[in-house]
Amino acid sequence: MKTLPNVELKGDSLGFWLVVGGLGLVVLGGLGAAWMMEHHGHVITGMNNQIVWGLPHVFAVFLIVAASGALNVASIGSVFGRTVYKPLAPLSALLAVALLIGGLAVLVLDLGRPERLIVAMTHYNFKSIFAWNIFLYVGFLAVVAVYLWMMMERRMNRLSTPVGVFAFVWRLVLTTGTGSIFGFLVAREAYDAAIMAPLFIAMSFSFGLAIFILVLMAHYGASNRPLGDAVMGRLRRLLGIFVAAVLYFVAVQHVTNLYAAEHGGVEAFILRDGGVYTSLFWIGQVLLGGVVPLVLLFSSATAGRSATMLAAALVIVGGFAQIFIIIIGGQAYPLVLFPGMEVSSSFGDGIAASYTPSLPEVMLGLGGIALAGLIVVLGPLVLRFLPISLSDERVDPHTKSASGA
Amino acid sequence: MLLAALLLMVGVGGSFAHDDEKHEHTALGEQCVEDEDFMRRNHMALLKHQRDETVHDGLRTKKYSLRGCLNCHAPAHPSDGSQPASIESGEHFCAGCHVYVAVKLDCFECHAELGE
């Protein structure tokens, strides 16, 4: 018994179409960058034989990790039975799909041979976590599509819980798989840690919710629909908890590594000597992405909407910094072939590699974000993802009967 | 995908009267390792099969090997003293058909386009 009707966006304002047009241009820019990279080769990017994964991978991994986290809001409704979150579920699922498609687009377009995607989808080496991830990512899209159907068609609402549970488990496996891309790399000092998987899960919760909050506020602000504190207060506190969880896992990761003399080198690199990586870690990841949002979200002095928006934005910035450090910092630190020795060669042995992002990489990454944005902006124009009102009277469970929807 | 497109082309253009004014090349030998019709329809399947055997198993039989084809069809030093044909110029043996049917060749991104 749905008491909150969902209504499509009207799409009759100039501002709406300007936003769509702007996003479309950025997507075109991303496609153009991808064409340049495919045509001229990766020599036009900042990536090289020492830093093989660059800014596109930072964007792609961020989007993919956030995608699985964005589904959380829907899961809290279906799996954990919190009826307040149920009206938010369709948008949450749409955002999850949008972010994943954006991330995958960047990842695929950065391949050395993107035209061989067919080969990748027909030849599998199942010892590779990448191969499993192809199934997990594409399967996620299918599962979320079915989940959306269960949510949005009245007759299927009774199945939204079992499907929701399935989707929840799937996204946990997916995020574990994404973290394991790095966790399984025994060769590199910065990876090779089982904690990568739970760390990524915590990151997905945090980044996904931060993006969800911003998208929700943007949609409801722009279409003048009411968005009450009953919803926003809960989302704020939840984000705060997730940010704290990420800080916990990061602390455990680094403290454990510091304890082992073997990992002293890479820890010194990230925490003290790494130049840009050290600054990004302390200022970007820990301060702006962790401590400041915690203060903003939990302190009663900063209880307003703008504080929430700022906190969510900072979490996203800190998240980018974190993934940048993981992916690029992890590659910049040299492979240790002769422990304790000073090593040099014509191939960059023994020294920290340097990396300068290039314009095509930035455009490709932004193109992926814009693609996700387009889906999230145009989706509600076509289907009923957004409740007409999320004001306190409509949402608070004490004033409406909880039911299957 | 390439295979499907090519099969379609071969089916449609199997009888196209393509004069060899484009490629008066100087291939060696009296004839190809298989006859023309067979080669037109199946050369891609032969090359594909051979490449897997060569790369994965180390089988280097010459009959259907790419280097074997090129040694005759696109020699680096043609016996009549003409310039060796390049893919880019469209003069290359393979380009002769592939440009006509607009099926882009991927082979010579990696493989040397001339024989020995």
Add this chain to the structure above:
Amino acid sequence: MKNRCPETNSHRDDLARRKFLAGVVGGGAVMLAPGVTLHAVARPLDAPASGGIRWGMLVEAGKCDSNCTGCVDACNTEHGLTGNDRPATDAQWIRKVDVHDPKSGKDTSLPMMCQHCAEPPCVDVCPTGASFKRADGIVLVDKHSCIGCRYCMMACPYKARSFIHEPLHDQKPWAPRGKGTVESCTFCVHRVDAGGTPACVEACDKKQKGALTFGDLNDPGSDISKKIEQLQTRHIRADLGLDPGVRYSGI
């Protein structure tokens, strides 16, 4: 369709072709390439790589001269690895590594290349199976399946692999390589299959250093096996348990 191969070939070309084919099959004393000598009978063309053999290399770092780059130059020439003066993105299949011990002041020089591990991490992580280990132990990239994701480059502990960052021209016929795929030392598989030895080993012999030995690790009678029995040798990063095919002595 007219016959496209008129009988205009010269007798000379015909002979040259037949001699080339016969030479490789017969395993006789034919110059396959300048300086290649046949150490063993060539495997017949239609015989697959054998699981009974395990190709390996021994590097005696004590014999390696830090000023010498013979192995690197030979590899570059053999495979057409022309640098574009862009050391960050140019391919490097073998490189000289200079190791300095800050405690004792001792300096060692050694070549580093793909170690052709028995448990290769690059093979484990490749999503399409393009990175694979042949039956005789040589680890290769099947560039027909490589999608250029570079995960193998992330996974390799030895930084053995290179990605091709720009369009290539004039590749050597025996070493196909192209933009957008990953590559690494192949133990000169085209030479080895014909009964020869890798270009780097040959160059080192030519320069009278003799630091590199190549052979069948499974054959107790081969030069390499005998040397490994006598010398103190080890793997680099043996802690990873990869069982590389390359052993080092003198480090």
